[in-house]
Amino acid sequence: MTVDLILLGLLVLAALWAVLSVRLMMSVIGLAAVSVAVSLLMFRLDAPYAAMFELSVCAGLISVIFFVAISFTKRLTAEDIRTHRKERLRKTVWLPFLLAGLAILLVARLKSPGFAPAPDPGGDVRTLLWGGRHLDLIGQIVTLLAGAFGVVVLFKEKNR
Amino acid sequence: MQSLLILVPLVCLMLFNLPWKRGVGQAVSFGAGLAFLAAQAAAALWAMLSGGEPFADPLAGFLVFKTSADGLTWVMLLTIAVVAASSLAVSRAAFTDEKDRFYFANLLFVSVIGMNGAALSGDLFTLYVFFEAASVASFILIAFRRGMAGLEGAFKYLVMSTVATVLMLTGVGFFMLAGAGTSFAEVRAACLQSAHPEFARVGGLAFMAGLFIKGGMVPFHGWLPDAYGTAPGPVSVLLAGIVTKATGVYGLIRLTGSVLPMMPEVQTLLMTLGIVSIYAGALAAIGQSDYKRMLAYSSISQVGYIVLALGCRTPLALAGAVFHLLNHAVFKSLLFSNAAAVESRLGHNDMNRMGGLQAQMPWSSLSAVIGLLSTAGIPPLGGFWSKVIILLALWQAGFHAAAVLALAASLLTLAYFLSMQRRVFFAKGTETGSAVTEAGAAYLWPQLALAGLTAAIGIGFPFVYRFLLTPIQQLLW
Amino acid sequence: MNPSTLLIPVFLPLAAGALIFLLAKAWKGSGAVLSLAATAGMLAVSALLFGKEGTAALPWAGFGLDFVCRLMPFNGFILLAVSFFAFCTALYAASSLKGKSIAPHFFGFLMLSAGFAAGAVIADHLVLLLFFWEGLLGSMYGLIAMGRKDAWRTAIKMFVIVGVSDLCMMAGIAMTGHAAGSLVMSSIHLPVEGLNTLAFLLLAIGGLAKAGSMPFHSWIPFAAEDAPLPFMAFFPGALEKLVGIYFLARLSLDLYGLQAGSWVSLLLMTVGAVTILLAVLMALIQKDYKKLLSYHAISQVGYMVLGIGTASAVGVIGGLFHMLNNALYKSGLFLTAGMVEKQAGTTDLRKLGGLGKRMPLTAAAFVVFGLSISGVPPFNGFFSKELVYDAALERHWVFYLAAVLGSFFTAASFLKLGHAAFFGPAKPEHRDVREAPWPMLLPALVIAGLCVLFGVYNTLPVHRFLAPAVGEEALAGHHVSGMPANWMLVAGTLIALAAALLNHRYGVKRSGAGLGAADHIHHAPGLSGVYDRAERQAFDPYNHWTAFVGVLSRILNAADRGVNALFDVVSVSAAKTLSAGTRRLQSGAYTAYVLWSMAGLAAAAWWMFR
Amino acid sequence: MNLAGIPFFDACGIAGALLLAAGLYYLLVTSNLIRAMIALELMIKGVTLFLILAGRVTGRQDLAQALVITLIIIEVVIMVVAGGLVLGVFRNTRSVGSRQIRNLKG
Missing domain, CATH: 1.10.287 (Helix Hairpins)
Known part of the structure; x- marks a missing residue:
């Protein structure tokens, strides 16, 4: 389209x-x-x-x-x-594109599955995130906390 | 009880940061940290000895935590607690500023939550989330002093780690394409029975490659010596002792031990990487003149043994790998504590400017000897048994060449460690007769406790075998 | 009985030993007190356990290596004897080492030895046995090395000889385990045939070396001079024989079925007979109290090996009975030597004489022991020797003759020893010598009493201890206690003893002194040259071996220097080059690290999807 | 849903792979640490797109979205920390070139 x-x-x-x-x-x-x-x-x-x-x-x-x-x-x-x-x-310009080409070829060689549009999704993301993936949420909170400490520790002027 | 191992430190972490009076938060964080880690170690030991948790999860009906625990989880939780406690103890002396100590304790808690969560999760994506929590805490901790070296190590680690997470997430995407969700069970099912088995294979490879980077396998290891070598003393204890093991190596054990099915290519891949890591790490360690950097290379070499055992993929090998992870955590944190003690007294890590510290720092020297003997696999210390189990498993499975190569590498290990011990402690050198004094109690106690632990593991091997390694052997499917 | 009681005699002294080493600095007297307490406890528990059976198992090293101990009639009385002698040693050392600087370590090692010996006796797993065996070796090394200044040489000699034999034993254990499919001793019953013969011999070497039989004996006479006296009194005489002969007997009766008349049996008997004769001939000419005794300690093993080697029930009982008797009188004899040394200041026979009047009780005890070891009826040595004679004669008269000749020389040498030390004219410098103190005297007198008791009332040990060990059915109605049924044997013994007495009188008359009573044998034509060379240790296998090893090592060293250079240059530079190579890859740029990872990933992908 | 002969989903996958490649290229060529951060961002974008695509074609949009939301949060934290590190480098050396962090070798 x-x-x-x-x-x-x-x-x-x-x-x-x-x-x-x-x-x-x-x-x-x-x-x-x-x-x-x-x-x-x-x-x-x-x-x-x-x-x-x-x-x-x-x-x-x-x-x-x-x-x-x-x-x-x-x-x-x-x-x-x-x-x-x-x-x-730079000399390494070719490398990422080589890798990308390889990846695409690989996927193509794995006989492109020709996915049909999947049927209407059964679950809702809110139910899943708040109902089934509590542990991920805790992980997010912890990572955010770590980020906050990172701001406190790293953005401070170095004390000499 | 499992959810408490994540939630209790999280709540603690929030409580620490309430606006306390000056100094209170610091004292509370240290005490609560040690108390929690002791409780965690006790719970893990309890679970190992009795085969069940001390008490049921009080929040079971309230939160939908899809945690899962088995023998491997308990070993990891125990190891995390031991190493984190040593690191916390060392930090008390290593950071002179009160605020630094406070932030260190907080970040250590973040890291512990991350590792606990990873050990308890039964889901590849959750694994990734908690890995990130632990890694982010490590980036900050490595650059804690905001000196150039630490920043350099931290940035390299960040770059490589992000590349690794991209690879891991690509792996998750491919697993989804193969028709799986993200939990271990679903991925396992998809690997066995899928409309697109190739996708499962690509996913497995991509996820493993991410873990190789996180675990520091040669040639994915570039960041590791810089990060270990430049971090402040207690941080390298934590980092080398457990963080990279709980993120990279633990993930590999889970993935290859109980998620991916038996694939001969993967086996060969792991064994090749293991052997390459063992030798490259040991050879690079021989040429080092920086104490901590040498230990970092030695870590690469030791992780090689674990991956080699994973490639063997027999129950005994799996047990050997996990056991070596435990032992490595103990003796490597011992050695890094030792390096921290020496660094605190001399102000540098250059082995060429050491020498003759034996007279001034006899206890540190003793603990270094015990650590290096355990690393080199000298009986009756813990490191001996895990290496023996790995070699035995390799031999039994018919990988004779690999077993011989791994055994021969022990010589290299001994070579660089003896040269280290000579250059730092025994031989006459710049420090002979200098006014350096023995490191303080905060440095010595963790070292001696860890030395005692590695000896106890070795001597009490039958019990370790029965309560710790037998359950793990049943994990392989 | 709670089976774990069985572990007390092992772990109690070991714990006491560890404690002594810990406390040695803080509490000077800890050694004696703790040792006495621990050995008394050990003795009490062993006495309680005596006659009972049971198995105690602890999980140990994994892989089927369990800590299995088993008490049965066979080792019950040995355990009791080990405990008894450990207790005696502690008692005696408490007095004789009082205030000496080596005391704490001596007691520490003594307790370790006691624990290891007890463990070796009750172990029911060959690997566990080996563990205790090696432990005993180590603690004995410590005990010898702490003696005189140069004692470490003797200690090393002992360590090498016994250690090498232990290596043989290790090989034997491996072979046995392979043949029997199990290492648990009570489940092993193998015939001595084919390859098993080799395994049996290797194991027997371990037992013989521990017992101090020839050719593994040569450290004992040196230990007599170098090691602390309480060690000498109880180790070569009692504890080691108990452990070594126990193992030999267990080996040939239980683990392997030694066939009477087989060449292995003949070999063992020959070893026994040769040991008896050669060692006693060396003893005969010694001029030192302790050294003379030490050769007898070797010679007496010969009787035990001979008895066990006959592979007949009578012989085995005789061997074991002789082991018990020998443990008693030999430790008693060393005790008298210790008392003489302490009171008269020397054990050199040339400086001794007429001590009988000054130390009458010591002399009396010596007489009892001397009569026992010479095999005079009705002392205990007589009865056990008669059993061995009986069994030996049943096999071949040569062995009987060797044994009786040994008896003759034994009697002759003790006549000489007693005459030179306790009788004859008193030396003037010994005017102030007093009787030994009671704590030292008491063990000797108790042991002397036991010698008489086991002689007069020999039914007690034989029926109570030995017959159950061998098993009543094996005896098949043999008459093994009391006076021998065969009066010819008694007559033979009596003739030998009488000949010894006559020989002594002849010798004394010829040389004019008790000390020279054996000179006519010493300097007999043909013998004197041999003796000279023996005195110069020309026959010591250890010396030959070390000389050989010396030459070998020189050759190897020369070869090695070449190889070494190769290694020094090639391997070190190879390691350095490789190390430099791996380090060069670590360029410091994270882009390089990313590139490496990607290259690794590409290679892995190629490998998995090629 | 065709796109000049190539199925739309395949085209999305190729676009994701191109994003990854572009990020990797940028990471490798640049000597500016801020640009390196942008490169990492690009790689993460590529994998985000790939995850959503994988969810879409297997009918697990809920799962894919849950993962991506978490991923985005973590991505922000990482970028903040990376920014802090770059700032530290700048404060120490008055430069953000990657030459500044090539001191640890061997």
Whole structure:
């Protein structure tokens, strides 16, 4: 369908944008665009809750984190641009794409299953998350706590 | 009772951070930490000896925790408690600042919750979630002092660990494609009977590759020496003793022991990786001049034995792998405590600038000797028995070449450890006759307790075998 | 009886030993007190256990290696005897080592030895037996090495000789386990044939070496000079014989069925006969009280080995009875040596003489022991020797002759010893010598009393201890107590004794002193050269062996130096190169680490889906 | 649901794989630690998409969404911590180049 086609194209373009742009800020914006594209694809794949999270947290919060990080190191930008221009064509360029090609070939060789759209999902994510995966939630809470300590410990000025 | 092992420390963690008066939170966190870890060790021991939990889960009707516990879980919980308690004890002396001690205790709790959760979970994704909790705590702990070395180690660990989680999640995705959910039972069923068995295989490989990185198998090990070597003393005790074992190696044991079906390719893969790790780790350790970095490489080498045994995939080998994990946790945290003690006295880890510490630090020297003998597998210490079991299992299963190679590597182990002992303690060197004093009680007690433990495991081997290893042998399916 | 009571005689002294080592610094007298208490407890428990049967098992090393102990008639009385002698040693050492610096360690090792010996006696698993066997070896090493300044040489000699024999035993155990399919002793019953013969011989070497039979004897005379006296009094004479001969008897009666008249039986008998004769000939010419006794300690083993080697019920009972008797009078004799040394300051016979008047009780005890060991009726040695003679004569008259000749020389040497030490003219420097103190005298007198008791009332030990051990049916109505039925045997013995007496008188008359009573044999044409070389230890297998090993090691060393250079250069540089290689891979850039991981993943993927 | 001859689901899978590859490429070539963080983000995006896809084609959207929500939370925490580490490097060396963290070798 056209929408899907546009979305996929957008995703690939955004990824390339993030990877190839010489300005760090543009890279971050590219990443946010990737997030948006992935989020929209999730809507198309019948995963609205995940899509909402992706949109709000990844496209939003994480971009903010990156902006903050960049603002801390703003004055390095010019130098970074110079180096990245050179680095974009390093010798290892081929490797990830080789791996991706291999992966795609592998999946293709595993006789593409040609999945039919699955029947209407039986369960609801809320029931599952709040009813069946308590342990994951506890894990999230603990990880968040760890993140909070990380902020406290790592963002403090080093005491000399 | 299982849920309490996760919830009690979580509640504790929240209580610590209430706005207490200055100093109270620190004292409370230390005391409560030790008390909880002691209780955990006691519960695990109880479960091993009696074959059942001390009491039923009081929250069973309230929370839907899909926890599961078997012999392997109890061994892990015991190991976690022992190592974390030693690390906590060492931290008391290693961090001079009160606030540092407080944050260390908190992060240690996070890490313990992460590891407990991983040990108790029966689900691949939950495993990943708790691994992340423990790993995030480790990233922060490695960079705890915000010095350049620690930051470097932590960032490398973070990068590699994230790559590992991506691989693991890819594995989960492939398992789902193969028609499974994420729980062990479903994945096992899907591996055996699936419309798309290839997907199950790809998933298994991807998940295993993630675990290889987390467990530090050669050639997936790049981050490990940096992380272990640069972390503050008590953190490397925790990290080397248990965190990477509870995340990477434990996951591998679960996955290959009781989730994935028998696959000859996987067996060969694991055994190759095991042998490569044993030798590469030992060889790299020989050339080190940094005490902690050498221990880190030695860890790689020792984990190689565990993976080698996993590749053998017989009940006895599985028991040997788990037993070696326990032993390794004990003697490696002993050695890292020792390194922390030496570092605290000299201010550096460079073995070329040590030497002759025997006279000034006799107890530390003694504990180092016990640790290295146990690592090299000298009877009657614990390390001897686990290596013997692994070699025996390999031999019985017909992997004679692997057994011989593994045995020969013991020589390398002995070589680098004896050279370490000589350069640090015995031989004359820069520190001969210097004014260095023996490390304080907070450093010595954990070391001596761990030394006693490794000796006790060795001497009480029959009981260990009966209560600890026999149940594990039945886990293999 | 609660089966775990059985473990008390093993663990009580072991615990006491550990405690003594711990307390040695803090509490000086702990050794004596704890040892006495522990051995008294051990003795009481063994006495309670005597005559009972039972099995106690603890889980041990896994893999079917259980800590199985079993009490049965066979080892019940040995356990009792071990406990008794351990108690005597502790009692005696408490007095003789009082205030000496080695005392705490002596008691520590003594308790370990007692525990290990008891364990070796009641163990019902060959590996467990070996464990205790080796433990005993270790604690004996400690006991010898703490003696005089150079005692460690003797200790090493003992360790090498007994250790090598233990290695043989280990091989024997492995072979036995393979043949029988089990290592539990009470379930092993094998015939001596084929490969089993080799296993039997290997195991027998272990027993013979522990008992101190030839050719595993050569450390004992040196220990007599070097080791602390309480060790010498009870170990080579009593404890070791008890353990070693017990094992030999158990081996040939129970584990393996030794056939009378088979070549293995003949071999054992030959070893016994040769041991009797050679050792007693060496004893005859000694000029030192303790050294003379030590050769007798070897010679007497010969009778036991000979008796057991006959493989007849009478012979085995004779051997075991002789072991019991020998333990009594030999430890008694060493006790008298100790008293003489303590009171007169020396054991050199050339400096002794006429002590009988100064130390009448010691002299009296010596006389009883001397008569016992020489086999004069009605002392205990007579009865056990008669049984051995009887069995030996049944096999071949050569063995009988050797045994009787041994008897003759034994009597002759004790006549010489007694004459030189206690009778004859008193030396002037011994004017102030007094009778030994009571704590030292008492054990000797008690043991002397037992010698007389076991002689006059020999039915008691034979029926109470020995017959149940061998089993009534094996005796098949044989008459084994009281005076021998065959009066020819008695006559033979009496003739030998009379000849010894005449020989002594001749010798004394010829040389003019008690000490020289054996000189005419010593310097007899043909014999004197042999004796000279024996004195220079030319016949000591240990020396030959060490010399051989010395040459061998020199050759190997030369070869080794070449190989060593190869290793030093090649292997070290190989390790260094490889190490440097692995370290170079660790470039420090995380991108490299990611690349490595991905390469590893790609290789693994290729491997799994190729 | 076809996409120029390629089934839509396969196309989504390929897109996920491309995201992974792009992330890996970026991680390997860049010498800026912040860019390395972006690279890790890209890889995680790829796997997120893949998980949702796997849930969709097997009819387990509920499970896939539950996993992805958890994953997103953890991802944020990791990025925060990584940001803290990069900040630490910057404070120490006044640079965020990956050359700054190449001191531990051998």
